[in-house]
Amino acid sequence: MSEQQADLGVLGMGTMGANLALNFADNGGFTVALGNRTVEKAYGIRDSNPALAERLVPADSIEHFISTLKSPRVVVIMVNAGKPVDEQIDLVLPHLAPGDILIDAGNADFNDTVRRERAIKDTGIHFVGMGVSGGEEGARHGPSIMVGGDQAVWQRLKPLLEPISAKFDASPCVDWLGTDGAGHFVKTIHNGIEYADMQMIAEIYGVLRDGIGLSAGEIGDIFSDWNTRGLQSYLVEITAVTLREKDPETGKPLVDVIVDEAGQKGTGRWSVIEAQKLGVGATTLEAAVSARGISSRRAERAEAEKLFGDIETARAEFHGDHDGLAELEAALETAKIIAYAQGYAVMAEASREFGWNLPLGGIARIWRAGCIIRSRFLDDITQAYEAGEVVNLLQSPHFASRVREGQASLRRVVAKAALAGLPIPALSAALAYFDDYRHARGTTNLTQAQRDLFGAHTFRRLDREGVFHHKWPQV
Structure with a gap:
């Protein structure tokens, strides 16, 4: 048994795991056991942080790691999603005892979290799926934390998690959101919204660059100005920073020498898959995920440009339109x-489907600091839910008035971009969803008629109750 007893342990000393461990030791003041497949890396984390060294306990083996922990033990796993998580669980589980808490704090498919929680439940060991947002900086200095699992276990974790979480007006950006996979599901939707937000920003950047013809630095100044008003957010702020940065080798704007292929780690796709499974339209999120996929086909895009020719003349729709910034x-x-309305609609449906009773206003509250999509806008969402029941954010009086005022601008930008041949998939999807959502009488009556003709799928009528099948003419 080790002489030094750690308050908790972190397994996985990658960027996020190491920074989360340092956060626990620094902002939480906790003694943290450090576990890693490569033992030297755990010792390196301690040795490179001398000010925190007395609260960092590197482990030589899984047995050593477990022996350093106070009972009941708290183990935080921070490794890549999928098989690596299962491997770490299999490694540590035989050394734990009933009452111990095992936390998966990485990005995870919530279905895996549900499966793992069920598999472990009968052992008496508590499994927690915990979403952590904020990237490297957030993990080190204060992330937004979304906790799932047993509510009684959350009460035991609060003293550990509140000190290390981000703070908004002194309020910790951490909360229990529901049983089993609720925390990881909400983190997944957070990332889907993040994809959409980033894609729409990129599309506006494309209009400013390829449509109006502005330089990266000029566009950075515009985003910096927008960050002082309704669009104030971390993503808009860093957009201005990245656009103003110079490449030290060439002196060009750094963004102009970066290859236009976007990476993705799966959470965006998961958000879209779950939206489809729940039957909720999340078209803007879908468009953003699709755009990243298309971006990866760079060679194909180059050939397609040759095939379909130049469209410079069409770009006159925007060119030189410096007055169109507003x-x-x-x-x-x-x-x-x-x-955001789409993302929240997905969470609302998941809450009903899985019996989570997600605190939707509370989710906006803990997203106000620490996470990647933190913004002034989330304070407005918090207030909307505090004001009463929200069917859809588009029906909330505050947001309804803003969309009513702004939809004409969105409509004109989408129309001009389409005429100019500039790709704006997410902005277009947002407009299409809005127009679909606001029509009391849509066009799927025709779809239902077609389905009944070829498959006898039946339909309902406007003028009477019941389900009907019509004997259609033979085709």
Whole structure:
């Protein structure tokens, strides 16, 4: 048995795991056991942080790691999603005892979290799926934390998690959201919204660059200005920073020498898959995920440009239109509201489907600091839910008035971009969703008629109750 007893242990000393461990030791003041497949890396984390060294306990083996922990033990796993998580669980589980808490704090498919929680439940060991947002900086200095699992276990974890979480007006950005996979599900939707937000920002950047013809630095100044108003957010702030940064080797704007292929780690796709499974339209999120997929086909895109020719003449729709900046700002803000409305609609349906009773207003509250999509906008969402029941954010009086005012700008930007041949998939999807959502009488009556003709799928009528099948003419 080790002489030094750690308050908790972190397994996985990658970027996120190491920074989370340092956060526990620094901002939480906890003694933290450090476990890693490569033992030297755990010792390196301690040795490179001398000010915290007395609260960092590297382990030589899994047995040593467990022996350093106070009972009941708390083990935080921070490794890549999928098989690596299962491997770490299999490694540590035989050394734990009933009452111990095992936390998966990485990105995870919530279905895996549900499966793992059920598999472990009968052992008496508590499994917690915990979403952590904020990237490297957030993990080190204060992330937004979304906790799932047994509510009684959350009461034991609060003293550990509140000190290390981000704070908004002194309020910790951490909360229990529901049983089993609730925390990881909410983190997944957070990331889906993040994809949409980033894609729409990129599309507006494309209009400013390829449509109006502005330089990266000029566009950075515009985003910096927008960050002082309704679009104020971490993503808009860092957009201005990245656009103003110079490449030290060439002196060019750094963004101009970066290859236009976006990576993704799975959470965006998961958000879209779950939206489809729940039957909720999340078209703006879908468009953002699709755009990243298309971006990866760079060679194909180059050939397609040769095949379909230049479209410079069409870009006269925007070229030199420096007076259209307010319109672009309003379009982006309006589309952002629509994207968030879709993400929240997915969470609301999941809450009903899985019996989670997700605190939707509380989710906005803990997203206000620490996470990647933190913004002034989330305070507005918090207030909307505090004001009463919200069917959809687009029906909330505050957001309804903003969309009513901004939809004309979004409509004009989408129309001009389409005429100019500029790709704006997420902005277009947001507008299409809005127009679909606001029509009391849609067009799927025709779809139902077709389905009944070829498959006898039946339909309902406007003028009477019941389910009907019609004897259609033979085709």
